[in-house]
Amino acid sequence: MTKMKLVMVGNGMAGVRTLEELIKLEPDLYDMTVFGAEPHPNYNRIMLSPVLAGEQGIQDIILNDLEWYQQNNITLHLNKKVVRIDRNKKIVYADDGTEAEYDRLLLATGSNPFILPVPGKDLEGVIGYRDIQDTNAMIAAAAKYKHAVVIGGGLLGLEAANGLALRGMDVTVVHIMPWLMERQLDLNSAKMLQTSLEAKGLKFLLEKQTERIVGTSTLPPLQGEGRGGDGLNGADIPHLHPNLPPEGEGASSNRVTAIRFKDGTEIPADLVVMAVGIRPNTALAESAGIHCNRGIVVNDTMQTFDPSIYAVGECVAHRGVTYGLVAPLFEQAKVCANHLARMGIARYQGSVMSTKLKVTGIDLFSAGDFTGNDQTDQIVLHDVAGGIYKKLVIQADKLIGAVMYGDTKDGSWYFQMIRDGKNVAEIRDHLMFGQSHLGDIGHQGQSSAAAMPDTMEVCGCNGVCKGVIVKAIKEKGLFTLEDVRKHTKASSSCGSCTGLVEQLLASTVGGAYTPTLNATKPMCGCTELTHEQVRQAIFAQTLISIPQIMQTLEWNTPNGCASCRPALNYYVLCAHPRIAQDDPQSRFINERAHANIQKDGTYSVIPRMFGGVTTAKDLRRIADVVDKYNIPTVKVTGGQRIDLLGVKKEDLPKVWADLDMPSGHAYAKALRTVKTCVGSEWCRFGVQDSTQMGIDLERALWKMYAPHKVKIAVSGCPRNCAESGIKDVGVIGVDSGWEIYVAGNGGIKTVVAQFLVKVKTHDEVLEYAGAFLQLYREEARYLDRTVHYVERVGLEYIKQRVVEDAANRKALHARLLYALQDEKDPWKKDNVRAREFEILSI
Amino acid sequence: MNTWHKVSTVDEIPPLGARVVTTAQGDIALFRTADNEIFALRDKCPHKGGPLSQGIVFGKKVACPLHNWNISLEDGNAVAPDVGCARAYPVKIEEGVVYLGMVEMAEVN
Numbered sequence: 001m002t003k004m005k006l007v008m009v010g011n012g013m014a015g016v017r018t019l020e021e022l023i024k025l026e027p028d029l030y031d032m033t034v035f036g037a038e039p040h041p042n043y044n045r046i047m048l049s050p051v052l053a054g055e056q057g058i059q060d061i062i063l064n065d066l067e068w069y070q071q072n073n074i075t076l077h078l079n080k081k082v083v084r085i086d087r088n089k090k091i092v093y094a095d096d097g098t099e100a101e102y103d104r105l106l107l108a109t110g111s112n113p114f115i116l117p118v119p120g121k122d123l124e125g126v127i128g129y130r131d132i133q134d135t136n137a138m139i140a141a142a143a144k145y146k147h148a149v150v151i152g153g154g155l156l157g158l159e160a161a162n163g164l165a166l167r168g169m170d171v172t173v174v175h176i177m178p179w180l181m182e183r184q185l186d187l188n189s190a191k192m193l194q195t196s197l198e199a200k201g202l203k204f205l206l207e208k209q210t211e212r213i214v215g216t217s218t219l220p221p222l223q224g225e226g227r228g229g230d231g232l233n234g235a236d237i238p239h240l241h242p243n244l245p246p247e248g249e250g251a252s253s254n255r256v257t258a259i260r261f262k263d264g265t266e267i268p269a270d271l272v273v274m275a276v277g278i279r280p281n282t283a284l285a286e287s288a289g290i291h292c293n294r295g296i297v298v299n300d301t302m303q304t305f306d307p308s309i310y311a312v313g314e315c316v317a318h319r320g321v322t323y324g325l326v327a328p329l330f331e332q333a334k335v336c337a338n339h340l341a342r343m344g345i346a347r348y349q350g351s352v353m354s355t356k357l358k359v360t361g362i363d364l365f366s367a368g369d370f371t372g373n374d375q376t377d378q379i380v381l382h383d384v385a386g387g388i389y390k391k392l393v394i395q396a397d398k399l400i401g402a403v404m405y406g407d408t409k410d411g412s413w414y415f416q417m418i419r420d421g422k423n424v425a426e427i428r429d430h431l432m433f434g435q436s437h438l439g440d441i442g443h444q445g446q447s448s449a450a451a452m453p454d455t456m457e458v459c460g461c462n463g464v465c466k467g468v469i470v471k472a473i474k475e476k477g478l479f480t481l482e483d484v485r486k487h488t489k490a491s492s493s494c495g496s497c498t499g500l501v502e503q504l505l506a507s508t509v510g511g512a513y514t515p516t517l518n519a520t521k522p523m524c525g526c527t528e529l530t531h532e533q534v535r536q537a538i539f540a541q542t543l544i545s546i547p548q549i550m551q552t553l554e555w556n557t558p559n560g561c562a563s564c565r566p567a568l569n570y571y572v573l574c575a576h577p578r579i580a581q582d583d584p585q586s587r588f589i590n591e592r593a594h595a596n597i598q599k600d601g602t603y604s605v606i607p608r609m610f611g612g613v614t615t616a617k618d619l620r621r622i623a624d625v626v627d628k629y630n631i632p633t634v635k636v637t638g639g640q641r642i643d644l645l646g647v648k649k650e651d652l653p654k655v656w657a658d659l660d661m662p663s664g665h666a667y668a669k670a671l672r673t674v675k676t677c678v679g680s681e682w683c684r685f686g687v688q689d690s691t692q693m694g695i696d697l698e699r700a701l702w703k704m705y706a707p708h709k710v711k712i713a714v715s716g717c718p719r720n721c722a723e724s725g726i727k728d729v730g731v732i733g734v735d736s737g738w739e740i741y742v743a744g745n746g747g748i749k750t751v752v753a754q755f756l757v758k759v760k761t762h763d764e765v766l767e768y769a770g771a772f773l774q775l776y777r778e779e780a781r782y783l784d785r786t787v788h789y790v791e792r793v794g795l796e797y798i799k800q801r802v803v804e805d806a807a808n809r810k811a812l813h814a815r816l817l818y819a820l821q822d823e824k825d826p827w828k829k830d831n832v833r834a835r836e837f838e839i840l841s842i
Numbered sequence: 843m844n845t846w847h848k849v850s851t852v853d854e855i856p857p858l859g860a861r862v863v864t865t866a867q868g869d870i871a872l873f874r875t876a877d878n879e880i881f882a883l884r885d886k887c888p889h890k891g892g893p894l895s896q897g898i899v900f901g902k903k904v905a906c907p908l909h910n911w912n913i914s915l916e917d918g919n920a921v922a923p924d925v926g927c928a929r930a931y932p933v934k935i936e937e938g939v940v941y942l943g944m945v946e947m948a949e950v951n
Contacts, residue, residue, distance in 0.1 A: 586898070841864040
């Protein structure tokens with residue numbers, strides 16, 4: 001069978017990303033042909049600024065080398081510009097006569113820099129800033145000439161100006177608006193930016209309108225003209241128009257020499273860079289009669305008005321919006337690939353954008369609608385001397401925009417909230433002060449990635465320094481947190497440095513970085529569905545096994561991966577307790593061996609001691625087991641029990657049998673321990689019997705599996721010796737009853753638990769704590785601790801479901817008790833799956 | 843030359859699971875995929891020596907239980923961008939019996 005033919009016009013980042021996504025989904029569906037007008041394979045256009053600034057070379061920014069095209073059997077036509085599409089015959093024609101037939105055509109023609117229609121625009125030395133050729137022209141000019149003028153004080157213009165200044169030119173930025181980057185910044189932040197850039201040697205002319213660009217051979221007549229003439233245009237200067245530079249020897253280069261403004265002033269210029277915006281390149285599409293309106297008009301599936309023709313990237317107008325930053329374009333690419341692969345489920349619904357200026361040493365961030373209007377509130381922090389400015393724009397309890405200057409460490413956090421449409425009412429009072437736990441623990445308290453030296457460690461788990469991460473982002477062309485995790489391992493273990501890594505991404509790739517939208521983030525690479533969608537389907541469609549889920553929800557891998565299988569196993573057991581079958585092969589080894597694997601492949605064994613109370617008999621048995629099995633290390637844990645370390649896997653069943661104590665589940669995503677103080681039975685300050693309360697909670701809840709581990713503590717008075725303030729559920733006895741706190745955390749993310757409710761009786765503690773935990777079990781994403789879950793849904797929501805709605809609380813508690821009824825102690829002889837522990841030999 | 847050693851039956855290895863075989867050359871992990879293919883690798887992750895036999899098996903890969911490196915069951919190579927290789931051993935199945943092919947120690951050295 002012959003394959004369908006896919007032709008792509010344009011060889012840039014959005015288009016090639018579409019092909020990459022398509023190859024991931026359906027590598028063999030199409031014969032692919034690519035036309036690129038430039039002589040280079042796909043390169044990272046975002047990194048042109050560092051190239052211009054001399055921080056990187058062209059070879060560093062190639063994203064897909066020629067080998068990649070070969071490996072994927074893509075026919076690549078470089079240096080060939082497609083000039084015609086015959087939609088009836090479904091053939092495209094390039095300027096050199098090359099033709100290619102298509103079944104599906106993908107237009108990714110990008111955009112062109114907008115060139116001001118002023119006299120002199122065609123002089124030598126007047127260029128746009130778009131591609132490698134422009135960059136090379138600037139580098140060449142910088143070596144030879146002195147005066148550069150950049151027209152346009154937007155993102156691109158400033159990056160160009162910075163690069164040229166670093167290459168030794170005297171650079172003036174001309175901007176028509178009253179302040180720089182008016183689309184990304186407000187007046188205050190723009191002024192601070194201007195001051196910093198001036199300190200770097202750049203000059204600015206604001207509210208200046210270019211009248212004409214003056215060249216060598218145009219100098220004499222212009223000098224003869226009077227100043228202040230207003231209504232003049234290029235047409236009355238015959239030798240500037242049409243664009244035919246004199247070919248004669250003497251005047252071989254009619255090069256720019258100066259630039260003149262509407263107010264009559266003039267400054268010298270040997271190089272003029274126009275960075276006044278981009279225009280979607282729709283010429284080809286329009287010539288083929290495809291509907292365009294500012295860009296090539298596409299629907300939510302990235303299809304143009306011709307059903308066999310798709311379009312992605314800067315050439316596209318989607319819902320009336322054209323995008324120039326790469327992050328939204330990658331989202332488009334993903335959707336387009338999904339449809340080209342005939343999966344037909346993805347939709348592109350537009351993007352919120354963020355901006356970060358890639359000028360070394362300047363921290364600036366903006367996102368969303370930061371201007372505000374009469375429907376919005378603003379929170380502003382402005383420290384002129386300290387060089388810090390932050391503005392947050394809030395509408396209807398949601399963050400809709402943010403501008404930050406000087407301190408941008410919380411930029412990606414704000415951006416995430418803007419994209420997620422998160423309700424910020426509860427955190428409004430400290431919203432401005434950011435996410436204090438950005439670099440949570442283990443990074444020397446560092447929370448501002450930009451200020452860190454290259455040698456400083458970012459990821460304390462895997463020993464990855466800032467320099468390594470930045471280098472990988474630049475050289476390997478990484479755009480997402482996932483990419484960085486894969487290539488550098490940073491943030492791939494405990495995740496506490498995620499905020500720092502996101503910052504590094506944001507400051508290295510600038511506007512290209514978009515944090516993943518949590519609300520629509522797929523579970524893993526095996527599916528497009530989110531955790532919530534999967535859970536909903538498991539529940540609503542009564543899916544009771546992992547194969548059934550994967551089949552019904554069309555998993556794109558035969559049997560999932562090490563990330564989704566444990567989640568699915570938990571979800572299915574939680575949704576259908578006592579009906580769904582556990583699948584041990586979908587559990588992490590610790591939950592399969594019911595012990596905690598150590599670095600040398602041995603295991604640790606922690607028997608349960610309810611409430612941290614033990615007996616001489618139990619301690620004697622533990623001591624005997626240690627002797628009998630030569631257990632090398634015995635350690636008292638933080639959770640008030642005893643850890644036997646270094647047990648061989650094949651010995652585990654025998655160790656359990658000899659201990660004759662219940663499993664402590666210290667290896668599981670389950671209830672770990674209930675820590676207690678001695679309480680009123682012994683303590684002279686105790687007002688409640690916290691030890692008994694802890695024992696009763698632990699007896700009620702042990703064997704409870706959960707999205708992640710669960711830790712509980714009970715203190716007998718407000719002195720809180722059991723440290724209830726940093727537990728998933730913390731109970732504190734007071735004279736008149738018990739206070740219940742939830743969603744604390746003592747680990748990576750040290751977070752103090754929040755007050756949920758005060759109750760009078762022992763039974764109420766069991767009911768409220770149980771109901772809260774069941775809610776967490778039913779709604780949290782797998783591997784979210786209670787702190788993450790409550791942060792996501794808000795404490796108010798928890799209170800509504802657990803405290804205010806008594807019927808719901810009782811129902812939740814009842815569901816928990818029902819689910820726990822059948823749970824068995826995995827250490828009991830009858831429940832041990834012997835084969836797991838037997839070794840074969842030859 | 844490979845010597846074939848009878849080590850197990852297919853049924854004794856759980857689908858999407860593994861068994862460990864102790865040998866004079868160290869532990870070898872026997873994996874069984876969903877399609878009942880059997881693969882054998884040295885039971886030592888090229889990263890930090892984790893016991894691959896204890897990992898989660900999916901497709902024709904296993905995720906190391908220590909740091910989640912993904913290792914291809916077919917050739918023992920780490921999945922990119924990680925780099926490393928766990929030695930792969932030949933396996934044959936005859937009438938449900940699994941044979942492991944091993945080069946004699948003398949030849950290894």
